[in-house]
Amino acid sequence: MSLETNFAVPGEPALAIDARGIWKAFERTQALSGASFALRAGEIHALVGANGAGKSTFSRIVSGHLSADRGEIFMFGRPTRFGSAREAIQGGVTMVMQETSLAPDLSVLENIYLPELGAAGRLSWRNLTSRAESLLDQFGQRAHLPLRRPVRELSAGQLQMVEILKALALDAKVIIFDEPTASFSPNEVDRLFDIMRLLAQGGKALVFVSHRLEEIFEITDRITVFREGRTVASAAPAAEMRPAELVRLMVGREIADIYARGVDGRGEKSTGKPVIEVEHLACAPRVKDVSFTVNSGEILGLAGLIGAGRSECVEALFGLRRIERGTVRLSGSPFTARAPIEAVRAGIGFIPEDRRRQGLVQDFTVRENLLLAHLGQRRSLGLGYDERSASVARLLEELGLPQRILDEGILTLSGGMQQKVVLARWILMSPKLLILDEPTRGVDIATRSTIYAMIRRLARQGMAVLLVSSDFEEVIGLSDRIVVMSDGSDVTSIPSALVDVEKLAMFAAPRSSAEATRSILEMLVQRFGGIAYWISMDGDRLYCFDSVAVQNAPEIGFARGSFPEIVDVSIPKALRQRPDHFLLEPAGATLLVPLRGHRGHDLGYVGLTLANDNALPDAAAVRASILDGPTTPATSVAARRH
């Protein structure tokens, strides 16, 4: 049999979904090139890949939204080909999408049973209500989802819940979750995961499409990785996969080369004066307190998870959002843009996150798209296209675009070429500061390397570059320095040479575990005093992801967001030896407890340092209260121990 049944045990029932050699091309892009996927009943299976890897296309094929060009899909051993999403739902496959397909003015109950509203005969509302209530009870959600409320009034998490219930009401056997947590609050994530576990125990087959490593390792049993339309890892057990390995599988080895730097090397480059200085920037609802500076000739990466407020932050700088608090200085003088045109005239360029929505004028030719920013900042009446023709020609050549495309419609180009045009639009304006928001989303490897080389060259020529990316590999590879944002605030500013993807991920504070460790730290200082911290150590260096201290706690030489060398902090002995008891040093008594994830992944250490004059608590008791886990509130832990 084929490759994906390697993990199957003889005598096991047929796979819920067995997709083999799936091909799918859109007009100019080959989205899937022979991808395969094997899903068992009763498991939660992660489908992972970078942007443009084909995971969404694949999910839409399995759920009947698209049809494959080639390939076979077996469902419980029977060949299957759904002609539409409706057929797929009837066949037991449902996709829960980010953008929900609910009727906003109907109630929760009506939405859950919408398919039945079309059936003949009288509806029994009482019957439907009791069925819905028993469904809700089954998952402990009755308190969270009022059945009579119009769907319009629900939160993103509740909407997703309605979609899930709708699938369950139709007796779905396979449920595909497409990036379900993107707009969730941490509590909602936990609740969704509880439900997913219950569903899997009940024998449903679940696919979890995501690129959030932390969530993948927390919830899924096996992992399939797509890269550029192919399956590069098939149904690998999640417990045996390391995050770094998963990232490598997602991005591929080719990527290492495309970040290759010129002779100036990393960290050695001297950067010039500050171009933009941002202090305590706030703009509702996402950006709460952000400060950073970008110097001329520097590439600053703004890293963080979706929802951390990175895009909102740079949009505010560019005049697309109103700034509520904080100051911005551009080349030393105060600056606020009320509209993009003011930012453009002040010398800022902006490559937006969503190329289709914010970047391209679809009805225009390549030439007019390229000259759009030129047109906007122009003060005279005419077009002035001819004045720019020499620089346009030179730019096209540098970007590897043929001159003849200038008069073609912009939509005839591939995604990568379109992105080059948007980049060229701003380079043409020679801005002092270039803001790039996810500049390589949906762009192929070859184009990425051209874009990277171009960005790096612009920085060498003295341009300040602010790069926003959720691809940590890209942020590390391209930036000189990285500011990590989490939940609307900046957490740390660190030279990119000193971090790797895993540490960046921990700084970015993946929501659920960050909340969990924070509550452990709070519990520790509440019970024992001193300072509690979450750190990771790599060679001679220490990375502090979070810390909580009482007043007049011992001075240990690091705090949240700092990354000193171990020799420079006040408790070096404890950090090197990590004994299982409190170790006394002049600065204080320290105990370190290694932290493990659900499946035994290394999450660094939780440490507690107490002043030397305190009576030391029992190390075993401290360790126990840490490992007792984050779910127990500190007070109840204390109560139980008495």
Place this chain on the structure above:
Amino acid sequence: MASEIKTGPQLRPSVLRRLLRGAQLELRMLLLLLLLAVALSLISPYFFTLSNILNLMDQSVITGIVAIGQTFVILIAGIDLSVGSLTGATGIILGLSLAELPLPIAILAAIVAGGLAGFVNGFIITKGRVAAFIVTLGMMSVGRSMAYVLSGANSISQLPDSLGDLASSTILGVPTNFAVLVVLYGVAWYYLTFTKGGRTIYAIGSNAEAARTAGLRVDFYSVLVYVISGALSAVAAVFLAARILSIDPIAATGLELDTIAAVVIGGASLFGGRGTIIGTFIGVVIMVLIRNGLNLLNVNPYWQGTAIGSIIVAAVLLERFLSAREGMHRGQGEEG
């Protein structure tokens, strides 16, 4: 990739091809117009007489002028339902002003009034984010009501002869009003094709958010198109009053539908970003020809509405069909 780069030589023919491809829709409509003209001249010997040609020109003027403004508005994906009643109201303002002011000042007063009404439309639509349909529907009602209020529901007649010259005089054998129409179309064409403002209007209609992000002044031009539309309604009122030296508060009722029809027949998309001023001109002439033809054929005038209505829907259907076919070539693009 670098090997793909070619410069120079084969550029010229591609420009020509692009022009032809860009004007495909106009060429189709022009063909339709010519077919219509040939058919009418075969059916009615009277069609190709000088007096009928002059008549056709005269009938194009009012709809033609207002359709320019309507084109600007539709290009940014808006709509202006108030043009008919604004023509009526500004006509009354013109008539009342003429009693006390010299002709040029009175004309200016009417145009300023039309522009102001357009500004109110545009400002509420753009800054208040209310649908253009609703706001201009409101203005349509206000405008007609103002026409009645200001005139006391009576028509104003015996306007000065100097106004009548606009309708009766000729320049180089061409009626002055038609010459003005042609000049206005020339200016509008130049503006939309070769100036910053014109291209901004197209960009707004195609993708307002991208236009804003690139630093274009989206709000300013979104208001401006309604000002232009309102002001041109007043210009149309001047020529309407000049024709019979009298203006009635119910004048130009239904003009908004004729202009929208002309713009749509001319190939503009109601979703914005697509359409040309030349297309609109052809659309206006087609409308006038059809009306004229129905008259020449002695068709009951009550049937005209049915004919015009069917043609509008057919034109939109055609556009839908053609752009769907085009969409198969340009659609889909990337995947998420």
